[in-house]
Amino acid sequence: MGSVEAEVDGTPSLPVVVKLLLTRCGMKKTGDGPLHRLPRRPLRLSSLLAIILSLSACGTVAPRLPPPRQEAVSRSLRYHVTYVREPGHALEVEVGLDQPGEQEFLFTQPGGVKTVWAFRDPAAPPLALPVQGGSVRLPRGTHSLRYRYPLDEIIRERGPGFFTGMGRGDARYLAGKSWLLRPRVASPSRRVELWLEGANALLPWVPAPEGHYVLTAADLVDSGFHSFGGHRCQARLPGAVLDVAILAPMRHLGDAAVCDWLGRTAGQLLTVRRTFPYPRVAVHVVPVEGDRTPNLFGMLMWSTPPSISLLVGQEARPEALEADWAALHEMLHLLHPAFVPRTPWISEGLATYFTELARARSGRHPPERAWAELLRGFERGREQAAGRTLEEMIEEDAPPGIYWVGAYLALLLDVELRRATQHQRGLEDVLAFLAGRGATSTPAAYGAAVDAVAGRPFFEEWWARRLREPAFAGLEGLLEALGVTLTPGGIQLRPARDSLLRESLEARSASGPW
Ligand SMILES: [Zn+2]
Numbered sequence: 192m193g194s195v196e197a198e199v200d201g202t203p204s205l206p207v208v209v210k211l212l213l214t215r216c217g218m219k220k221t222g223d224g225p226l227h228r229l230p231r232r233p234l235r236l237s238s239l240l241a242i243i244l245s246l247s248a249c250g251t252v253a254p255r256l257p258p259p260r261q262e263a264v265s266r267s268l269r270y271h272v273t274y275v276r277e278p279g280h281a282l283e284v285e286v287g288l289d290q291p292g293e294q295e296f297l298f299t300q301p302g303g304v305k306t307v308w309a310f311r312d313p314a315a316p317p318l319a320l321p322v323q324g325g326s327v328r329l330p331r332g333t334h335s336l337r338y339r340y341p342l343d344e345i346i347r348e349r350g351p352g353f354f355t356g357m358g359r360g361d362a363r364y365l366a367g368k369s370w371l372l373r374p375r376v377a378s379p380s381r382r383v384e385l386w387l388e389g390a391n392a393l394l395p396w397v398p399a400p401e402g403h404y405v406l407t408a409a410d411l412v413d414s415g416f417h418s419f420g421g422h423r424c425q426a427r428l429p430g431a432v433l434d435v436a437i438l439a440p441m442r443h444l445g446d447a448a449v450c451d452w453l454g455r456t457a458g459q460l461l462t463v464r465r466t467f468p469y470p471r472v473a474v475h476v477v478p479v480e481g482d483r484t485p486n487l488f489g490m491l492m493w494s495t496p497p498s499i500s501l502l503v504g505q506e507a508r509p510e511a512l513e514a515d516w517a518a519l520h521e522m523l524h525l526l527h528p529a530f531v532p533r534t535p536w537i538s539e540g541l542a543t544y545f546t547e548l549a550r551a552r553s554g555r556h557p558p559e560r561a562w563a564e565l566l567r568g569f570e571r572g573r574e575q576a577a578g579r580t581l582e583e584m585i586e587e588d589a590p591p592g593i594y595w596v597g598a599y600l601a602l603l604l605d606v607e608l609r610r611a612t613q614h615q616r617g618l619e620d621v622l623a624f625l626a627g628r629g630a631t632s633t634p635a636a637y638g639a640a641v642d643a644v645a646g647r648p649f650f651e652e653w654w655a656r657r658l659r660e661p662a663f664a665g666l667e668g669l670l671e672a673l674g675v676t677l678t679p680g681g682i683q684l685r686p687a688r689d690s691l692l693r694e695s696l697e698a699r700s701a702s703g704p705w
Contacts (some may be wrong), residue, residue: 267382268374268408274389274419279343280363282370282419286336289382293331295375299368299412300354301325303340307372309333326375340370353416353490353500357477359439362421364475364500366492367394367414374408381408390419393436395473395494415494416475422446426454431467433457437476442506449476452509456518460526462552463545463619468525468626469496478505486517493529495630520546526622528632536585537637540597541622543568544605547598551697558697559682562675565602566682568595569663576662584662596662604641605696606669606689607653611645614695620644 269287274280288294298304301324309318311332320327329336342356342363351357356365374381383406387394395415396404418436424446426433435450444452453474460467475498479487482504489501499521503512523542530537544565551561572595576584584596605618624640625632638650657664670676674687684693 267384270371270383270385272385272387274363274387274392276361276389279341280358280361280419281342281344282340284336284338284340284370284372286372288329288334288336291332291334294329296327296329296336296372297375298322298325298370298372299414300366303345303355303369304338304372307336307338310335310337327372336372338372342370345369353488357438359421359478359480361390362419362438364416364418364421364436364438364477367411367417367494370417371411371414373411373414377408377412379407379409382406383408383411391421391423393418393423393434393473393475395496395498397471410495413492413494415492415498416473416500418475424450426450426457428454428457428461428467431457431469432471433474434471435474435476437478439478439480439505441476441478441503443508444512448509452512453518455513456515457522459519459549459553459555460522462549463523464526464623464626472496472522472525473498475500477502479503480505483507483511485511485515489517489521491521491524493630497525516546516550519549523549526619526626528625528628528630530637531631531633534634534637535588535593536597536600537634538597539590539594540599540601541618543594543598544601545619548696559684561697562684563682565598566670566675566677569599569666572596572599573663573666578661580659581662581664582658585658592662599663599666600657603657603665603669606673606692607649608641608645609692609695610689611647611649614692616644617695 271285273283354366385404422437483506484504485507487502547561550556572592575592621640641650642648672689673693674685674690676683
């Protein structure tokens with residue numbers, strides 16, 4: 192199942208960014224029918240009749256005719272997607288079906304397409320099928336479908352966003368789940384082939400040598416982020432590559448410098464895991480005109496493999512990007528599975544905690560700075576908690592507190608694990624353990640993994656006790672044990688009962704044999 196991790200650092204807020212993009216997209220007004228292109232070939236009389244019939248029946252415009260290239264039922268669902276520019280940017284989609292019976296298709300993120308056209312017998316007119324709640328029912332005998340996803344129209348009507356899409360010049364970007372119609376029952380054994388034409392696209396998947404994508408229906412449930420057009424660069428890591436789409440050029444960095452920055456950021460994951468968790472990840476960089484803030488917004492989607500989007504101020508200077516945390520935070524989400532149900536105290540807590548550890552371990556920050564950042568965040572979280580219990584704070588599930596209470600819990604668990612294993616194992620071993628057990632996990636499996644790494648059962652009892660306590664209970668005592676002291680001059684790190692343990696947190700540690 193898919194889920195989304197979203198981050199906001201508060202400057203500026205997403206609505207402000209959205210407004211900025213809205214005024215800068217330069218989009219043209221388009222019509223609101225499902226398909227507006229003229230037929231490619233002369234119309235046959237039967238086709239003309241079909242158009243007239245469908246126009247009078249539902250008041251919408253029929254798709255371009257004659258019927259699609261895919262007329263026979265094949266062994267794959269076959270998508271042919273065309274990126275078109277007139278009258279506005281849009282995706283025109285043909286789907287050749289692999290099964291002839293009645294079936295239901297679905298937009299995982301509904302609302303972008305109102306009508307899907309079903310083709311059956313070549314002599315019969317295409318049927319206009321209404322999309323209701325994102326869902327469309329195909330009658331028996333349907334061999335292919337067509338629809339149009341009006342990209343610019345939707346961005347204009349709803350405002351730019353990570354799901355609805357954004358645009359700069361001729362390039363467009365959006366979430367696949369908004370435009371890709373997929374079977375409601377999305378079996379991993381149902382084969383999908385997808386062809387794209389009209390623009391250089393970046394999708395989460397690597398194309399086959401012939402240029403198309405060979406997928407399964409399960410890959411379409413959360414199909415990540417998609418870019419059409421824009422610039423491309425690549426960052427190489429040991430055993431992995433980042434394929435990067437840049438929607439518009441950055442003002443003070445060339446494309447190669449953007450990839451260098453992302454490559455160095457991704458390299459910091461190797462202070463937490465021995466190898467990069469995926470052989471290839473797609474990253475979409477969306478520069479926001481007139482803004483110099485490096486980290487405006489970031490999001491990871493659980494496509495297979497996951498994909499990442501970053502809103503970056505187009506005016507950001509190289510040194511500001513080097514000091515940025517948002518790209519690192521998003522990439523650190525690659526180190527844990529998708530938790531079902533969504534459990535931000537685990538997922539956001541882990542990414543927030545390891546952001547500071549990775550920066551210290553890689554030498555990007557001195558350890559004192561990492562502790563200062565953690566303590567500042569814990570203080571923000573404690574202010575938001577206002578004396579409430581951990582359970583109440585988790586129920587509230589509101590940023591930034593949920594991130595920081597999650598980071599505090601990550602620190603507590605890391606310390607417990609290191610105490611239990613004489614500093615030989617830590618929280619990253621829990622993540623390595625889970626990485627070998629599938630792309631999704633549950634809070635219960637997380638607890639079981641903690642017990643497995645600790646070598647004894649303690650999570651359940653620990654968790655039940657913590658839930659009843661104030662959210663940041665025990666912080667001062669923990670810092671004293673670790674030798675972390677806040678002085679008027681800043682953080683001082685001193686010898687203390689657990690200062691060796693603290694040093695093992697700040698140093699690269701060995702991952703377990705999972
Ligand atoms: Zn996050």
